[in-house]
Amino acid sequence: MTVTLEEISVARRVIEGHVLRTPMLPAPNLSALTGAEIHVKYENLQVTNSFKDRGAFVKLASLSEAERKRGIIAMSAGNHAQSVAYHAARLKIPVTIVMPANTPFVKVRATQAHGAKVLLEGETLSDAQARAEQIAEAADLTWVHPYDDVVIIAGQGTIALEMLEEVPDLDVLVAPIGGGGLIAGTAIAARGVKRAIEVIGVESRLYPSMWNALRKGNLPLGGPTLAEGIAVKSVGALTLPIVRELVADVLLVDEPHLERAVNAYLCIEKVIAEGAGAAGLAAVMAEPARFRGKKVGLILSGGNIDPRVLASIMVRELERESRIVALRLTVYDRPGVLGEVATRLGELGANILEVEHRRLFLDVPAKGAKLDVSLEVRDRAHAEAIMRALARDGYKVEMIATPAVE
Amino acid sequence: MTVTLEEISVARRVIEGHVLRTPMLPAPNLSALTGAEIHVKYENLQVTNSFKDRGAFVKLASLSEAERKRGIIAMSAGNHAQSVAYHAARLKIPVTIVMPANTPFVKVRATQAHGAKVLLEGETLSDAQARAEQIAEAADLTWVHPYDDVVIIAGQGTIALEMLEEVPDLDVLVAPIGGGGLIAGTAIAARGVKRAIEVIGVESRLYPSMWNALRKGNLPLGGPTLAEGIAVKSVGALTLPIVRELVADVLLVDEPHLERAVNAYLCIEKVIAEGAGAAGLAAVMAEPARFRGKKVGLILSGGNIDPRVLASIMVRELERESRIVALRLTVYDRPGVLGEVATRLGELGANILEVEHRRLFLDVPAKGAKLDVSLEVRDRAHAEAIMRALARDGYKVEMIATPAVE
Numbered sequence: 001m002t003v004t005l006e007e008i009s010v011a012r013r014v015i016e017g018h019v020l021r022t023p024m025l026p027a028p029n030l031s032a033l034t035g036a037e038i039h040v041k042y043e044n045l046q047v048t049n050s051f052k053d054r055g056a057f058v059k060l061a062s063l064s065e066a067e068r069k070r071g072i073i074a075m076s077a078g079n080h081a082q083s084v085a086y087h088a089a090r091l092k093i094p095v096t097i098v099m100p101a102n103t104p105f106v107k108v109r110a111t112q113a114h115g116a117k118v119l120l121e122g123e124t125l126s127d128a129q130a131r132a133e134q135i136a137e138a139a140d141l142t143w144v145h146p147y148d149d150v151v152i153i154a155g156q157g158t159i160a161l162e163m164l165e166e167v168p169d170l171d172v173l174v175a176p177i178g179g180g181g182l183i184a185g186t187a188i189a190a191r192g193v194k195r196a197i198e199v200i201g202v203e204s205r206l207y208p209s210m211w212n213a214l215r216k217g218n219l220p221l222g223g224p225t226l227a228e229g230i231a232v233k234s235v236g237a238l239t240l241p242i243v244r245e246l247v248a249d250v251l252l253v254d255e256p257h258l259e260r261a262v263n264a265y266l267c268i269e270k271v272i273a274e275g276a277g278a279a280g281l282a283a284v285m286a287e288p289a290r291f292r293g294k295k296v297g298l299i300l301s302g303g304n305i306d307p308r309v310l311a312s313i314m315v316r317e318l319e320r321e322s323r324i325v326a327l328r329l330t331v332y333d334r335p336g337v338l339g340e341v342a343t344r345l346g347e348l349g350a351n352i353l354e355v356e357h358r359r360l361f362l363d364v365p366a367k368g369a370k371l372d373v374s375l376e377v378r379d380r381a382h383a384e385a386i387m388r389a390l391a392r393d394g395y396k397v398e399m400i401a402t403p404a405v406e
Numbered sequence: 407m408t409v410t411l412e413e414i415s416v417a418r419r420v421i422e423g424h425v426l427r428t429p430m431l432p433a434p435n436l437s438a439l440t441g442a443e444i445h446v447k448y449e450n451l452q453v454t455n456s457f458k459d460r461g462a463f464v465k466l467a468s469l470s471e472a473e474r475k476r477g478i479i480a481m482s483a484g485n486h487a488q489s490v491a492y493h494a495a496r497l498k499i500p501v502t503i504v505m506p507a508n509t510p511f512v513k514v515r516a517t518q519a520h521g522a523k524v525l526l527e528g529e530t531l532s533d534a535q536a537r538a539e540q541i542a543e544a545a546d547l548t549w550v551h552p553y554d555d556v557v558i559i560a561g562q563g564t565i566a567l568e569m570l571e572e573v574p575d576l577d578v579l580v581a582p583i584g585g586g587g588l589i590a591g592t593a594i595a596a597r598g599v600k601r602a603i604e605v606i607g608v609e610s611r612l613y614p615s616m617w618n619a620l621r622k623g624n625l626p627l628g629g630p631t632l633a634e635g636i637a638v639k640s641v642g643a644l645t646l647p648i649v650r651e652l653v654a655d656v657l658l659v660d661e662p663h664l665e666r667a668v669n670a671y672l673c674i675e676k677v678i679a680e681g682a683g684a685a686g687l688a689a690v691m692a693e694p695a696r697f698r699g700k701k702v703g704l705i706l707s708g709g710n711i712d713p714r715v716l717a718s719i720m721v722r723e724l725e726r727e728s729r730i731v732a733l734r735l736t737v738y739d740r741p742g743v744l745g746e747v748a749t750r751l752g753e754l755g756a757n758i759l760e761v762e763h764r765r766l767f768l769d770v771p772a773k774g775a776k777l778d779v780s781l782e783v784r785d786r787a788h789a790e791a792i793m794r795a796l797a798r799d800g801y802k803v804e805m806i807a808t809p810a811v812e
Contacts, residue, residue, distance in 0.1 A: 020431065020432075022429075022431075023428075023429035023431075023448075023451070025426065025428075025429075029453065044676040044677075045429070045431060045675070045676070049676050105785060106729070266713075267713065269451070270455050270677060270678040271450075271676060271678065272672065272676040272678070307672075307673065307720045307723065307724060308721070308724060308729075308782065311721050314713045314717040315714070317713065318713060318714060323512070324714075376714065378512075
């Protein structure tokens with residue numbers, strides 16, 4: 001094994017006072033939902049809102065005085081960039097972060113805010129990687145790899161030590177897999193402390209790179225996943241053999257389950273998980289039988305999700321629960337009709353969110369119009385009662401927003 | 407004093423194993439934002455997502471065998487209902503919750519899910535209260551008041567003991583005020599342990615009932631506040647004298663600050679705070695000079711916020727940051743024009759969220775149309791660059807969504 005339990009224990013002492021010991025709490029409501037006894041490790045509460053703070057700090061603390069002076073470089077558009085920039089600033093190490101040219105400005109700005117020099121280079125992650133390697137060589141900067149580095153792996157492994165200290169009798173520990181740094185460190189630490197524990201990794205079904213590597217499989221890689229933090233096309237040379245030896249299983253989760261898991265963290269636990277951070281819960285929700293009755297530790301690995309994506313997930317869930325519905329009414333196009341309909345909807349307990357008058361459809365009478373109304377209602381039964389009442393009033397009414405299928 | 411530090415210490419032992427010891431964590435990003443050294447007590451992570459679990463459990467545990475058998479009753483449309491129902495179910499005490507008739511169905515359902523009998527009675531909270539009192543008397547049920555009860559106050563006070571154990575050198579402790587149960591318990595506990603600590607209460611400016619009571623003031627009460635959990639019109643007979651004696655100050659926060667504080671918890675700390683839960687942070691953000699350089703403990707008292715309200719807060723913040731803007735273009739109404747505009751916007755790096763064609767304005771030429779486009783852009787400067795580029799292309803363009811003023 002390239003990384004030992006002893007090295008992870010040393011890393012644990014190194015991060016003390018520098019990286020938060022995040023809470024690990026029982027989640028009885030998620031337990032009721034899934035049938036497993038769920039405990040959650042809230043790494044979204046780290047200062048840069050992901051577990052990457054751990055490996056980054058241990059790596060930076062391991063550098064010699066000369067290396068610190070020359071500076072460091074990393075390539076990342078995500079959580080690794082934040083963590084490296086944040087800890088470099090605290091340790092006064094000059095830091096360059098290379099990001100692909102199309103990186104959202106908010107991420108560039110967040111990284112710059114820590115005082116990092118950000119270079120936008122290359123169209124893709126691999127272009128950016130190639131450019132970053134050139135720059136590192138030319139300027140003699142120390143490379144900080146996001147996962148394929150024994151020191152980083154040891155840093156990430158500290159999570160599992162904390163989890164097992166809180167709940168020593170965990171049966172299963174579930175962690176997301178991107179390049180494999182978190183799962184590798186977790187597996188070494190957890191199985192070092194407790195040989196019988198089952199360590200399970202989770203990948204997005206759109207990026208099953210570890211799954212492929214373990215099975216010499218050929219599942220396709222690519223596509224827009226909610227879990228962009230683990231959308232990695234090639235796993236680490238160091239992490240793969242560790243996963244092969246110590247990880248019981250790699251599960252693949254699809255997008256609807258990732259979305260439901262993000263939403264469950266939001267609505268039930270009142271915390272924000274990014275897609276990758278919710279992957280463990282998504283796996284338990286997708287395959288409850290596999291976890292039923294077991295004591296399961298989930299790593300909520302990060303909370304950095306685009307607010308617009310999060311808002312959209314929340315609204316989609318309301319639509320799915322039929323708490324927001326859209327109805328189309330065919331009405332006579334005369335003054336007062338909107339007032340009548342709106343008043344009637346109010347009497348029926350529906351809250352009008354949006355109204356649109358449509359006159360250009362050929363299937364309405366020349367003097368008619370269609371009225372599309374988005375309504376907030378109590379539930380599906382309430383929506384149906386409203387439709388029946390409007391029909392009794394003589395309106396032609398149909399539901400036009402079909403809640404997404406589970 | 408009607409409640410003593412000793413009683414709160416006893417309550418602390420009573421809740422052990424029944425109510426979560428929630429995390430209290432430093433929040434360096436909020437500290438950077440406000441200039442105070444902020445520590446947050448995450449009561450939103452309680453099982454029913456608010457601190458009300460504490461008082462409710464201590465109260466229920468204090469009942470005699472006979473009282474438990476006869477059952478309990480409470481009136482609440484909010485967090486108190488959840489907590490009483492949850493702990494009554496765990497202790498197998500029959501429980502009736504009275505809610506006003508207009509209570510959102512999702513809250514009714516959540517309370518019923520704990521096995522409570524829910525009665526929808528009365529149009530207003532005070533109607534519901536009167537009905538609940540009649541029912542309690544008729545059925546000989548034990549009344550569980552949300553705040554004006556020495557046992558409840560002792561239970562809420564356990565929060566402050568935990569906070570000062572974690573961070574003994576807090577200078578200031580800030581808690582929201584509704585009826586005053588939380589602030590009263592907090593003040594007795596905190597100042598009992600550490601006389602010099604400053605305890606500050608926060609009310610919504612729309613419901614300054616404690617502020618009025620302390621000053622014999624006459625500020626108006628009422629209106630739709632984001633902090634409906636502390637929208638209370640009359641403070642407790644027990645809580646008022648405690649607040650008068652032990653609380654240094656009551657601050658009033660307005661709606662924009664409540665909204666910004668909810669958003670800060672969301673974006674910076676990756677957790678969900680309801681309006682009342684964010685009131686403490688709102689006060690620090692509104693009056694930073696008052697807290698600058700001090701070690702401040704904030705009670706994030708609850709996370710139960712309507713998902714639709716939360717989604718709307720998030721989108722409004724994006725608009726405020728000019729990451730979502732709406733432009734109105736005057737164009738010729740001919741085939742292909744939408745394609746041209748959309749292509750050009752893509753080239754300029756804007757992501758189109760919504761498009762609306764308007765032909766009915768009198769201030770466009772007969773052959774013209776207005777095109778309203780909602781765009782996701784990087785920031786205000788990006789939005790302005792896009793407008794200049796479209797103007798150079800010959801389009802008449804104006805911004806129609808004015809970001810809300812701070």
